[in-house]
Amino acid sequence: MQKISTCLWFENQAEEAAKFYVSVFGDSRILDVSRFGEGGPGQAGQVITVEFEIEGRKFMALNGGAPANFTEAVSFVVDCSDQAEVDRYWSALTDGGAESMCGWLKDRYGVSWQIVPSVLGSLIGGPDPEGAQRAMQAMLGMQKLDIAALQTAYDG
Structure with missing residues (x-):
């Protein structure tokens, strides 16, 4: 249980x-x-x-009857193994919702989600500090995260 x-x-x-x-x-x-x-x-x-x-x-x-608004202070993180999974969850959860930055979105009910590729941590926190900084800057310019673009930024 x-x-x-x-x-x-x-x-x-x-x-x-x-x-x-x-x-x-x-x-x-x-x-x-x-x-x-x-x-x-x-x-x-x-x-x-x-x-x-x-x-x-x-x-x-x-x-609950009375409206209670969701905020970004609480979000659900979806760990995605590849770009196809990122794309599928992003598409489904933004249907009727709203895209935000850095892999964040709000669904049609106002619930916040982070759609994150599993590889993200190794790119923005990787052993090459300059590559990690480039990947971080790339991520900051994205709504839906693009694994290939993040990898390209990391690689320089």
Whole structure:
């Protein structure tokens, strides 16, 4: 059992958001949907929470009623093995959302994500300090990260 999980507060899109996230990531599924009963504070049948799993990690989406805005102070980092994976997640998560800088984006619900190639750390923190600085400068000019361009910058 996972000791700590993430709860995402939505005004009323918990089920929609959970279904979206499950559609984006492999090895993902809806685990449970809880609804208000006749005596609940919400309308009977309305979704309260949706428990879902992404890549083995459990989440809960909550319909909290009043809007609670997400900020960049909390983001999800997606480790990508290659450019195809970067491109796929970037495309799916920016659909209805917004691109930002340095591999960051906000999805259609305002949740922040970092789409990061696994190789990034070895480029911006590599053993060649000048190459690392060039890669860092290249990254600072990108929205979606481009592995080939980062590697070219590192190599000089």
